Amino acid sequence: MSEDAQLPSPDLMVELSRLMVGIAYRSLDGLDPGLDLPAFRALAFIERHPGATMGALAVGVDLPPSTTTRLCDRLAAAGWVSRQHNPDNRRQVEVVLTRKGHRLVGTAVQARGRELEAVMQRMPPVQREAFEAVLPDLVAAAAGRLANAVPAWSV
DSSP, X not given: OOTTSOOOOHHHXXXXXXXXXXXXXXXXXXXXXXXXXXXXXXXXXXXXXXXXXXXXXXXXXXXOHHHHHHHHXXXXXXXXXXXXXXXXEEXXXXXXXXXXXXXXXXXXXXXXXXXXXXXXXXXXXXXXXXXXXXXXXXXXXXXXXXXXXXXXXXX
């Protein structure tokens, strides 16, 4: 694409992003009644940052420390995370996913993948192949644009 080429309609791109968030949210349906989007965001952050401190988790999910503590209480009560003191600094509390937490995140990610595959199947094969060809570049461009973004933005 040349630099003079027309960019896609911003309205269409915003609609696509809205639908993608909807797919991400829908992937949580039916997994566990206590799993809402804030809880999943925290679990996804913890999965990506094993042994994150409570402070890092608060920053990562963009919540005040007191709210993060209550959220972790809920996650621990559900059996999705455990908290432990850092052996090198007993004042720091680290949060890790339990096996149950790993399974839950994995199941949600698989459900999201199935939803996205179903969307792709609705496209004509030629368009699907063209999209699949540019998808790595789109992901790389988005990752570059969001490299310094707030980690909590990811779901």
